[in-house]
Structure formats: structure tokens, C-alpha cells
Amino acid sequence: MEIKNIVNLKDYPIDQTGSKEYQDLITKNRELLDKDGCCVLPNFVLSESLKRMKEEVERNLPKTHWTKDHHNPYFSKDDENLSKDHPKRVFSFRESGYINSDDLEEQSDLNKIYESEEMLKFISDSLGVFPLYRWSDPLGKNPYSIMHKDHYFPWHFDGNEFTLSILIQKAEKGGLFEYSPDLRSVENENFDEVTKVLRGSRDKVKSLDLQPGDLQIFKGRFSMHRVTKIEGNTSRYIALPTYVKDSYRVNKPEHSKQVYGKALPIHYERNNVEVDGLMD
Numbered sequence: 001m002e003i004k005n006i007v008n009l010k011d012y013p014i015d016q017t018g019s020k021e022y023q024d025l026i027t028k029n030r031e032l033l034d035k036d037g038c039c040v041l042p043n044f045v046l047s048e049s050l051k052r053m054k055e056e057v058e059r060n061l062p063k064t065h066w067t068k069d070h071h072n073p074y075f076s077k078d079d080e081n082l083s084k085d086h087p088k089r090v091f092s093f094r095e096s097g098y099i100n101s102d103d104l105e106e107q108s109d110l111n112k113i114y115e116s117e118e119m120l121k122f123i124s125d126s127l128g129v130f131p132l133y134r135w136s137d138p139l140g141k142n143p144y145s146i147m148h149k150d151h152y153f154p155w156h157f158d159g160n161e162f163t164l165s166i167l168i169q170k171a172e173k174g175g176l177f178e179y180s181p182d183l184r185s186v187e188n189e190n191f192d193e194v195t196k197v198l199r200g201s202r203d204k205v206k207s208l209d210l211q212p213g214d215l216q217i218f219k220g221r222f223s224m225h226r227v228t229k230i231e232g233n234t235s236r237y238i239a240l241p242t243y244v245k246d247s248y249r250v251n252k253p254e255h256s257k258q259v260y261g262k263a264l265p266i267h268y269e270r271n272n273v274e275v276d277g278l279m280d
């Protein structure tokens, strides 16, 4: 499968990097990402590719790693030295699943998008981050997230800096992506504002009603985000390709176990790699 059979190149000419259309697209994306920590490109993926991805998900549903757990926004363990209302001590119930990256099919359209040099350059140009790398995490780099009825994915920050999402199948109701743009930075964990959002403040929260085929680019390590509860019988499937500034680092073992159902030797070997100083 070639990228032209996957991406809507007519509206998004990511293969024509010298064209005015490409430059205009980059300028627009950059503005949105700087202002909002997020941008959405409607109908980015062609419907025939979306169909293949949905079929891949459904063929591989038995491989889903389901987790039911309580977690804080950092996917870290409780710390009894902190006061009870510190966000690191606020645990919410999550139930959802992943088809991990190492379980994707060889010929997967999702792998093809992820491995495409055009895509990497397009995301790097859109974010204004150079160099930008694909992630080394063998489980989390490029998974499908699966949510059935009543599943909920509470407020959190990602271990990687940047995430794309491509909605494959939308829930009848609920399953909305909500985020608080640039809530923390490498300089400031901003625990007070994190606490406000966890307690239900909507002042800094935005909600997106993504449609199948849309491409979303967001800064998941800095913008706290969640997926609201799935209502109705249609499951929500979404592809989540990820990008990073450091090509070596992977998720912490605890984070990997909590989210992807297991930790591999690489997660322990690289556990002590210096990151950016933020909580996981």
C-alpha cells in the first residue's frame, strides 16, 4: 500500500513539500498548534484506508490488552509524602484497551502512515520541532485504542511529547476528546491548574467532536487530556501514532504496565534515561 492510497493528498499535499499549498497548510497548522496545543485536519485519511484499518482492528480485537485500573494524571504510584489533594494523589478509574504496536499486522495501513517519511516531515513542519523522531516504545509508538460501552479514559499527560489521532469508528454518544491546552511546560508542572481541571473546572477545557478520518495533532505531554465515557453500543476505535524529541527514551515500566498491560526488557533498561524533568 502506498501513501497515496491512504492519505487524501488532494486536500493535504504532504508529498509536495515545495508547493504553496503545502506551505499554507504548515502555516495554518503551526498557528493552531501554538495557540491551542492541537489541530484537526478533517478527512485526512481516505475512506477506503479507514475501512482497511477498521477491518484490521476487528480482526485483532482478541489481542486487545484490557486494563481496569485507577491512575493519577502521571501514571505513577501513590506518594504518601504529599498532601492528600496533590494531583499525584488523585486517582481516577480507567477502563479501556489497546491493540499494542507490536501486534499490528505487517501490511497495516497504520504502520504505513507511521513509517512514511512524508508524514514525519509533515508533522515536524507542523509542530516546528526539528528534529522530530518516531518513538522507540515498541508497545506505545503506534497503537489502536479500543473503548467499548461505559469505558472511560480519565485526565492524564502522555509519556511522549506529541500524538496524532485518527478516529476509525465513532461512539454513538460520548467518547469525546477533551483537553486543556499547554497546561504544563518543562519549566512548570502547574499543579494548581491541574488540580482545578481534575476537580471539574471547565475554564481551560476544550472538547472535540472528531469524525472518522480526521487527523488530530496534539501535544499530549503538555496538554492534559481525557476521553469521556462511551455511551451506546458502538465501540470507539482510534489510531494513535506518536512522535518524540528524544529517539531513545521509552515509557517508564510502571506507565507501560498500567496502560499497555505489560513492560518489556527495554522499558527497564531505559528506565533511568534523563528526560525533561517532568513527572512521568
Ligand SMILES: O=C(O)CCC(=O)C(=O)O
Binding pocket: 145, 153, 158, 165, 177, 225, 226, 227, 238, 240
Ligand atoms: O483516544 C484518544 O482520543 C486519546 C487516547 C489517549 O489519550 C492515550 O491513549 O493516551
Ligand SMILES: [Fe+2]
Binding pocket: 156, 157, 158, 220, 225
Ligand atoms: Fe493520552
